[in-house]
Amino acid sequence: MNTVAFAIIAIFTLTFALAAATNPRLMHAALSFAAMFVGIAGFFFLLGAEFVGLVQIFVYVGAVAVLIVFTILLTRRETQPHHGFKWGGVIVAGAVFAGLLWAIIKTSAVSIAAPLVKALTVKQIGEVLMTQYVWPLLCVGVLLTAALIGALVLVMEDRSER
Amino acid sequence: MSVGAFDQIFIHLKQWLLSPLAGRVPGWLLQIVSSLLNIAVLLGVFLTLFALMSVLERKILGRMQNRYGPNRVGPFGLFQPVADGIKMLIKEDIVPVSADKVVHFLAPILVAATAILALGIIPYGRNMTPFVIDGGILFFFAVGSTTELAVFMAGWGSNNKFSMLGAMRAIAQMISYELPLIIAVLPVVMIVGSLNPDRIVLAQKYYYFGFLPHWFVLTPWGATAFILFFVSGLVESNRTPFDVPEGESEIVAGHMTEYSGFKYATFFMAEYLGMFAVSGLAVTMFLGGWHPPFPFLAFIPSYVWFFAKLSVLLFTFIWVRGTLPRIRVDQMMNFAWKFMLPMAFTCVISSAVWYYTGHRLLAWFWSFAVIAVVYIVLSLFLDTRRKFTPRTYRFAE
Amino acid sequence: MNSWITSNVWLIPATPVIGASLILGFGKHARLTAAAVAVLGQVVALTLSICAFIPTLHAHAFRVIQNFTWFTFGNQPLRIGFVFDPLAAAMTVMITLVGLCIFLFSIGYMAEDKNFSRFFAYLSFFSGAMLGVVVANSLLLLFVAWELVGLASYLLIGFWIERPSAAAAAKKAFITTRIGDMGFFLGILWLYHQSGTLLFYNNGGGCLETAGFLGASATFIALLIFCGAVGKSGQFPLHVWLPDAMEGPTPVSALIHAATMVAAGVFLVARVYPIFCVGAVNGVTSSLSVVVWIGVITGLMAALIAVAQSDIKRILAYSTVSQLGLMMVSLGVGGVAAGIMHLLAHGFFKALLFLGAGSVIHGLHHEQDIRRMGGLRRVLPITFATYAIGMMALSGVPLLFSGGWTKEEILHATARWPSSHLPYYLVLLGVILTALYMTRQMMYVFFGNSRGHATEVHESPRVMTIPLIVLAVCAVAFSIVLTPAWPWLESYLGGHAAEFDSRLLFQPMVLLSLALVGAGIGIGVWIYHRAGGEIDPLQQKSPALFRFLENKMWIDEIYDHTVIVLAASAARISDWMDRYIWDGLVRLIGTIGQFFGTLTAGTDESVINAGVDETTDGARGFSRVMSRLHSGQIQVYLGAIGLGMLALLLFYAWLI
Amino acid sequence: MTPTLQFFLIVSAALFCIGLLAALSRRHAIFILIGIEMMLAAANLNFIAFWRFGARSPAPIGVMVVIFSIAIAAAEAAVGLAMVIAIYRHFRTTNVDQFNRLKG
Secondary structure, X not given: OOHHHHHHHHHHHHHHHHHHXXXXXXXXXXXXXXXXXXXXXXXXXXXXXXXXXXXXXXXXHHHHHHHHHHHHHHOOOOOOOOOOOOHHHHHHHHHHHHHHHHHHHHOHHHOOOOOOOOOOOHHHHHHHHHHOOHHHHHHHHHHHHHXXXXXXXXXXOOHHHO | OOOOOOOOHHHHHHHHHHOOOOOOOOHHHHHHHHHHHHHHHHHHHHHHHHHHHHHHHHHHHHHHOOOOOOOOXXXXXXXXXXXXXXXXXXXXXXXXXXXXXXXXXXXXXXXXXXXXXXXXXXXXXXXXXXXXOOOHHHHHXXXXXXXXXXXXXXXXXXXOHHHHHHHHHHHHHHHHHHHHHHHHHHHHHHHHOOOOHHHHHHHOOOEEOOOEEOOHHHOHHHHHHHHHHHHHHHHHOOOOOOOHHHOOOOOOOHHHOOOOHHHHHHHHHHHHXXXXXXXXXXXXXXXXXXXXXXXXXXOOOHHHHHHHHHHHHHHHHXXXXXXXXXXXXXXXXXXXXXXXXXXXXXXXXXXXHHHHOOOOHHHHHHHHHHHHHHHHHHHHHOOOOOOOOOOOOOOOO | OOOHHHHOOOHHHHHHHHHHHHHHHHOOOOHHHHHHHHHHHHHHHHHHHHHHHHHHHHOOXXXXXXXXXXXXXXXXXXXXXXXXXXXXXXXXXXHHHHHHHHHHHHHHHOOOOOOHHHHHHHHHHHHHHHHHHHHEOEHHHHHHXXXXXXXXXXHHHOOOOOOHHHHHHHHHHHHHHHHHHHHHHHHHHHHHHHHOOOEOOOOOOOOOOOHHHHOOHHHHHHHHHHHHHHHHOOOHHHOOHHHHHHHOOHHHHHHHHHHOHHHHHHHHHHHOHHHHHOOOEOOEOHHXXXXXXXXXXXXXXXXXXXXXOOEHHHHHHHHHHHHHHHHHHHHHOOOHHHHHHHHHHHHHHHHHHXXXXXXXXXXXXXOOEHHHOOOHHHHOHHHHHHHHHHHHHHHOOOOXXXXXXXXXXXXXXXXXXXXXXXXXXXXXXXXXXXXXHHHHHHHHHHOOOOOOOOOOOOOOOHHHHHHHHHHHHHHHHHHHHHOOOOOHHHHHHHOOOOOXXXXXXXXXXXXXXXXXXXXXXXXXXXHHOOOOOOOOHHHHHOHHHHHHHHOHHHHHHHHHHHHHHHHHHHHHHHHHHHHHHHHHHHHHHHHHHHHHHHHHHHHHHHHHHHHHHHHHHHHHHHHHHHHOOOOOOHHHHHHHHHHXXXXXXXXXXXXX | OOOOHHHHHHHHHHHXXXXXXXXXXXXXXXXXXXXXXXXXXXXXXXXXXXXXXXXXXXXXXXXHHHHHHHHHHHHHHHHHHHHHHHXXXXXXXXXXHHOOOOOO
């Protein structure tokens, strides 16, 4: 994995992240959010975790982004518009970033190159997932089911109001 | 199996093309070049196929309706697509005033891109997989799921009621049928134990009793999963009878209403490419990929077999389109969630049964029994004689 | 010698029960399925029981038992099991065969009923439970099946639940039999206490095999168990429910209250006969004599009442009661085989009679009063013929009809009873009466000219007549295995070889019974040959006697004014005590509690609360101050989190 | 030269802070969710990076954690967006400044 690819992906990702965070037009922000996730998936590919990258695209671009755009669509008719920007947030975020950056630079332990390893196959992941992490897997399944039902219940409009 | 010269001819061609570069340029550049080569070939083949398909569909539909199809341009009207292409290209490209320009522009590109990407992982012949990814199937679906976003962009971008409705319908049906699509693939993946298309194809190379091919479509769960997969594929590529999103009579042309000229052509192409991709995956998954149906036919090159199977499936697509009327939205949704999904899960279970009863005749019987039972129970529960739920336009309000 | 089925005899009762559950599963709309499943279950059960019956022929004293532990409490395993011996074999075949006929019949009879499938579910369930009674090898298991039978009978009597009379009859039957079953249960407990096991046969360890050690208590145990028999078989004190049980559909009356269930009491006595025989002095024990006397009283009384009844089914019901009494007598006097033979024969011809009555009722559109029938022999020829056969068998015409031979066997046995001869003569009287009332019924129903609405009368459909014919053939053919000349069944039940002896065919008893029956029929014909109109000839002669009999000797009324009144008054007394004594106590305690409550409340208010109030006020003030921080805006919280994270970061940095 | 772990950490830190920014300074409720998703993504990136660079264990722990966190993030997004819709139905707005019913 070479620096060029890294640089390209990093610029791509961060640009779209910034766009998602600051673009006043909701839909564009949401779409660039999706694009950002493609970038992150690219990072994962770069780091030799194809599976996770694919899952990332699958879940975020395929599902979450669609959810978000749908939500934007359903909540379009605003009573009062709210543009404008809170600069307090910018300050806090900047401060946190500065702190983190300083900490990362300061710790020399993390400036290491990647060891050469053989690629992680889906088969390995599946085996581990089915043996060692089977309980967490089940728990996540239950959680997702609960989330599904909860979301349905939340948005279920009772016909009486119409 | 003898690897004939014809079988590997394309591989050798590519190697010959790359041989001057080999050694002179760094490895990554070579890699990039070879993948570019792959992409070029892929595009060439499938765009040609698209052109051919578009005219053949019209001709076949014409025959089905007792009329000649296009037969004026070129021999048998085979140059019709060229004419269409030129027409599309020189048409004015209209962008609505109130449209969201960027999104409106990006949508067709994204649609086409996803469709082409999905084609990348399908093994077209022995050693003829353009991009070998370990999680190829997952890649396919990951890319495929991006289409929804693109369609939505199209609908939103062209700031138009019909486009929005069409996009909504398209996304709704795509999401609903993506589950059966994916879960119908799971049994194969489980049995083979890999998400790698090449492995899946190789797993189907054996023959029962020396002549009966070891394709997954010949097992009870495989057959059921194949049918489910095919129906879901119809929906995913918005083909009749599931072309609700662009039902002319209801909403002008769905999310493509505001598109004209080349962008429209792109959408059109993307639809066909998606169709190719789904059919290709079906061939890979269930129909034994590029393996010949009988061992003694192995002398015919593998890619020929692949494309033969592919064209059979494509013909079925056209046939269905020529035969069936359009289905109602709510009925389609009911069908997805109440029938397709449970059946898909049943396929998973029955493949598990098959696996654990050791692939023998008994296994055949048991896995068939599981499917049959569930099918009967389902059809008892939602008997179609009772009317479906009163039609409600959840997405039109 | 013992085949697969005899060692898995539990399958026989299991089949109909499974059928019942299946039918209930199918729901009430699957009428055809219900009937099919029920009949199929019966057929299977019949085949199984015949298969099981065959091997019992070859071996003398054939008996297969299979016992297993049901559950263990403490260190005492409670074992139950199944037994299959000639007695059980004969019973199973009889029950399944009659049951099959009746099932078929009721397809036609219940055709219009809306709860058709439920009916068949109950019916199959009943037949399963009954078979369970027969093959049970443990008094406990027998009791369980016994209660299930009772439940089935309750459900079926009250099948037309919308009729208050049916509901009342069902309740009556259930409660009355409960009284007997209470005694039965006490007997079981006592027996368990004494012998430590409830298994009948356990390779020498069963309670029947060790009955000899019971000693004096055996008498009481036997009597208690007999209470159960009395309740189920409608013997004298508890017979009142059986006539009312005729409120149920006629097939039910035929199957449950004529052929099988009511015979269960007799079967029970036969099953635990060893306990009755403990300490017998030349075949006479006090318990057995009780059985005899109860039987005699019942038989005679029921026969008398039957003479004056006007409801076709009630007459048959009373005749059933009296026949059961007869069986009891025969058991009591030691003619076990005779009693059981009569039970089997009676099963056939009484089922036949009831089905005939059912066919008549069906033909007359649910008209049950014999005074409004008449002249039906032309309209319902098949019914008439079969009914006549049944009547002959019941009134015991010798030589040709099964009832005759068994009756003679019973007469023989009774005559040989050492302790007293009175039962013998009374039984003879009973025989005459039986012939009399059957003749009366025949004259009323089939002869004379038609009264009432005989216009739209129609013969029943084939599905109803065929069972009649089958049963009629059985009733006749059965007599072959009953002739004293070749007492096959008797020896089969007794477990010793049978040898042919034609001299036994003609004995004085034949002539005697011929004479008696002839007398009975003759009197009947003489009295009723021009029976017509509402007024019964007997009524003209002696109205008082007739009214006495017509009202069933006022036994119900007597119960009403004694037992019921007693129970009611007892309830009233306890109610009064509850109101005024116990309630008063409770109230007193309540007031005391209240007093203390007020006391503590006062202290609470004045002492404790003050302190608490102060603290809460402080807390409230503090929280008011703190809640300023809560803007309720999520982003502020988020920012706080971010700053906190920053702080942590700096803290770590300072640590390093 | 190849990028060291540091680069990845910096990128994910930047990503995290952008998410924080989105969550803090946008008024639209959906953006808070988007920001949270971004922060989660940054965390995932960190996990993968550490897994890749750190000492290899037989079980790909980092990958596992990321898989689970993706699943949980998806659930969170679903419920969160549902809540946004519900709130919108109730207040007819998605401006988070209006949601101060919990103000003390």
